[in-house]
Amino acid sequence: MTEFQSRRASLVEQFAELKIDALLVSFLPNVRYLTGFTGSNGLLLLSPERATFFTDPRYKLQSAREVDCHVRVGTGPVMPRVAAQAAKEKIRRLGFEQARVSFEVYDSLKSKLPLGAALRPVAGIVERRRMRKSPVEIETIRAAVRINSEAFEQGIRAISPGMTESDLAAEIEYRMRRLGADKPSFETIVAAGSRSALPHANPGPTPLQHGRFVLIDMGATLNGYTSDMTRMLFLGRPGRKARDLYGAVLEAQLAAIDAVRPGNESGRVDRAARGILRMHGLEKAFMHSTGHGLGLEIHEPPRMGKGEKTPLEAGMAITIEPGAYIEGFGGVRIEDTVLVTANGCEILTPTPKVLLGL
Amino acid sequence: MTEFQSRRASLVEQFAELKIDALLVSFLPNVRYLTGFTGSNGLLLLSPERATFFTDPRYKLQSAREVDCHVRVGTGPVMPRVAAQAAKEKIRRLGFEQARVSFEVYDSLKSKLPLGAALRPVAGIVERRRMRKSPVEIETIRAAVRINSEAFEQGIRAISPGMTESDLAAEIEYRMRRLGADKPSFETIVAAGSRSALPHANPGPTPLQHGRFVLIDMGATLNGYTSDMTRMLFLGRPGRKARDLYGAVLEAQLAAIDAVRPGNESGRVDRAARGILRMHGLEKAFMHSTGHGLGLEIHEPPRMGKGEKTPLEAGMAITIEPGAYIEGFGGVRIEDTVLVTANGCEILTPTPKVLLGL
Numbered sequence: 001m002t003e004f005q006s007r008r009a010s011l012v013e014q015f016a017e018l019k020i021d022a023l024l025v026s027f028l029p030n031v032r033y034l035t036g037f038t039g040s041n042g043l044l045l046l047s048p049e050r051a052t053f054f055t056d057p058r059y060k061l062q063s064a065r066e067v068d069c070h071v072r073v074g075t076g077p078v079m080p081r082v083a084a085q086a087a088k089e090k091i092r093r094l095g096f097e098q099a100r101v102s103f104e105v106y107d108s109l110k111s112k113l114p115l116g117a118a119l120r121p122v123a124g125i126v127e128r129r130r131m132r133k134s135p136v137e138i139e140t141i142r143a144a145v146r147i148n149s150e151a152f153e154q155g156i157r158a159i160s161p162g163m164t165e166s167d168l169a170a171e172i173e174y175r176m177r178r179l180g181a182d183k184p185s186f187e188t189i190v191a192a193g194s195r196s197a198l199p200h201a202n203p204g205p206t207p208l209q210h211g212r213f214v215l216i217d218m219g220a221t222l223n224g225y226t227s228d229m230t231r232m233l234f235l236g237r238p239g240r241k242a243r244d245l246y247g248a249v250l251e252a253q254l255a256a257i258d259a260v261r262p263g264n265e266s267g268r269v270d271r272a273a274r275g276i277l278r279m280h281g282l283e284k285a286f287m288h289s290t291g292h293g294l295g296l297e298i299h300e301p302p303r304m305g306k307g308e309k310t311p312l313e314a315g316m317a318i319t320i321e322p323g324a325y326i327e328g329f330g331g332v333r334i335e336d337t338v339l340v341t342a343n344g345c346e347i348l349t350p351t352p353k354v355l356l357g358l
Numbered sequence: 359m360t361e362f363q364s365r366r367a368s369l370v371e372q373f374a375e376l377k378i379d380a381l382l383v384s385f386l387p388n389v390r391y392l393t394g395f396t397g398s399n400g401l402l403l404l405s406p407e408r409a410t411f412f413t414d415p416r417y418k419l420q421s422a423r424e425v426d427c428h429v430r431v432g433t434g435p436v437m438p439r440v441a442a443q444a445a446k447e448k449i450r451r452l453g454f455e456q457a458r459v460s461f462e463v464y465d466s467l468k469s470k471l472p473l474g475a476a477l478r479p480v481a482g483i484v485e486r487r488r489m490r491k492s493p494v495e496i497e498t499i500r501a502a503v504r505i506n507s508e509a510f511e512q513g514i515r516a517i518s519p520g521m522t523e524s525d526l527a528a529e530i531e532y533r534m535r536r537l538g539a540d541k542p543s544f545e546t547i548v549a550a551g552s553r554s555a556l557p558h559a560n561p562g563p564t565p566l567q568h569g570r571f572v573l574i575d576m577g578a579t580l581n582g583y584t585s586d587m588t589r590m591l592f593l594g595r596p597g598r599k600a601r602d603l604y605g606a607v608l609e610a611q612l613a614a615i616d617a618v619r620p621g622n623e624s625g626r627v628d629r630a631a632r633g634i635l636r637m638h639g640l641e642k643a644f645m646h647s648t649g650h651g652l653g654l655e656i657h658e659p660p661r662m663g664k665g666e667k668t669p670l671e672a673g674m675a676i677t678i679e680p681g682a683y684i685e686g687f688g689g690v691r692i693e694d695t696v697l698v699t700a701n702g703c704e705i706l707t708p709t710p711k712v713l714l715g716l
């Protein structure tokens with residue numbers, strides 16, 4: 001049995017409880033998780049008897065190589081073909097991914113199902129299974145994290161006078177790729193000076209400035225699996241305010257990591273970071289959550305956010321990334337990729353967390 | 359009036375015909391088109407009286423800089439806030455983007471609207487407006503195309519023995535970024551040897567091989583606007599079969615370009631390419647459509663596909679990219695970014711289309 005077959009078999013066991021006879025999987029990371037397909041157009045119709053994969057002719061050869069279930073290649077709208085297959089299998093209660101299917105597709109599929117068959121919205125069941133990573137997935141994430149850190153080190157060694165945010169982002173992404181990454185896990189963020197106070201700044205023509213922070217948030221994807229890291233540079237000698245801000249965020253990050261262990265609710269990790277920042281009077285300067293799961297997507301459940309109740313489990317791969325942002329001055333974020341283990345956690349990211357003065 | 363205000367004003371004029379009082383715009387490229395917002399989380403509620411933009415605190419500073427309408431920053435699920443604003447404005451018929459809103463969001467929004475208010479599905483109205491580009495948009499696409507071609511030339515000059523598909527993709531993307539691109543418009547495709555027969559191959563560890571094709575499909579995004587180009591290399595001296603295949607696809611591409619003029623249906627462009635390939639016995643080897651619009655997205659309407667009826671109009675930016683793929687041997691695709699003009703079209707891509715032997 002391949003890993004994909006065993007994932008599908010284990011998912012099918014949940015159908016009775018969900019009161020569905022089959023599930024239409026349309027969200028690509030979920031399709032990849034259940035079939036191995038890496039292309040951009042594919043759907044899986046999964047019933048206890050049969051797994052049918054639908055794609056278009058561009059992916060005929062690729063799906064024959066990658067996908068270990070029945071492959072149907074066709075042109076034109078796919079929903080009529082899905083409905084026909086569902087009718088053939090006499091599926092009466094067809095589950096669909098309610099957060100991933102547009103109203104339009106839902107409406108079109110509903111109109112094409114045979115009389116007596118019904119659509120049943122289903123919430124995040126494949127995503128929930130994806131939270132706990134298998135040993136192979138963990139090794140892949142570990143390797144993605146290593147590339148991430150190595151590309152960061154090579155990238156910052158290439159910093160030269162006059163370099164812009166965009167230039168440094170280009171260097172980092174280039175190194176990633178040469179180190180074997182499929183691609184960046186998201187657009188690399190390089191934010192210089194006061195722009196570091198924008199938590200999601202796109203890199204632009206701003207030069208890296210002396211006497212100011214540079215925030216670098218980056219990820220490398222390997223075999224589909226992501227990594228995520230944020231580090232701060234300081235060009236020159238940081239003053240008191242910069243050091244205090246950095247120190248507070250680092251303390252918050254370590255406190256959050258300390259709260260990562262199986263059984264703890266994910267919201268508790270967020271509370272740990274937030275508590276430290278409150279002590280430093282920085283609670284309002286921290287306006288995002290403390291972290292998120294990652295894997296085939298860069299943002300996956302669980303979310304380390306206020307009041308989140310998901311219990312952490314061994315095998316989850318998550319980020320821990322508190323920050324504090326002060327308009328006009330700059331922001332600090334420190335982020336590691338972390339693995340929940342049986343006894344606590346392992347920080348996968350090897351890059352040191354000293355404030356790197358250049 | 360900013361360009362965003364005038365786009366919104368002109369969209370609002372369509373509301374009566376659509377039988378809606380307001381429109382909820384949730385698809386990010388559409389939000390960007392109507393507000394200027396470049397971040398990853400934003401929604402626009404547009405009524406004749408008021409444009410309200412919703413985002414989360416990560417984008418507080420950025421939206422204050424970029425967005426020229428009322429900005430509401432808040433945490434937690436956004437739909438209750440949208441519903442509250444709709445109630446305040448006494449909106450009774452709220453349009454939503456049926457292809458862009460998930461069933462889940464639709465269902466949640468519906469349950470939160472006041473009694474007497476209704477949701478109305480609306481299909482692709484912002485996308486239709488985005489098809490015809492303004493002079494500023496055209497200049498941006500032109501600049502993105504120039505970066506694309508320059509990065510290609512720099513990238514292939516860096517080809518050295520033993521280089522893999524991934525290495526070349528990394529070179530090309532690096533050059534793009536250094537030339538000022540925001541990012542690649544999609545994952546650069548470099549497919550060597552028989553892998554060129556996979557129309558959407560991800561670059562991998564396969565070395566570029568002597569005596570075989572290399573297919574390079576790439577795009578550069580600049581200020582949010584994309585470009586798209588495919589060129590073929592041949593390492594060594596192409597044999598008869600390779601030359602014939604290349605010649606047939608080139609002829610098809612030129613025939614398709616010849617059919618690009620205002621008033622022609624987009625399907626006619628596809629027919630022109632397909633007719634030539636049929637003459638060469640390659641009809642079945644061409645299993646995708648001839649091209650697509652591009653702009654804020656890499657794939658936009660119109661589609662140059664079989665039977666498509668959209669009339670071409672001056673100001674549309676499209677790709678022309680027929681191909682022919684032979685399993686076990688290799689594939690050829692040739693693609694330009696093309697602008698529909700008042701009298702015909704202008705090929706924006708300056709890169710020559712000779713089969714480049716290296």
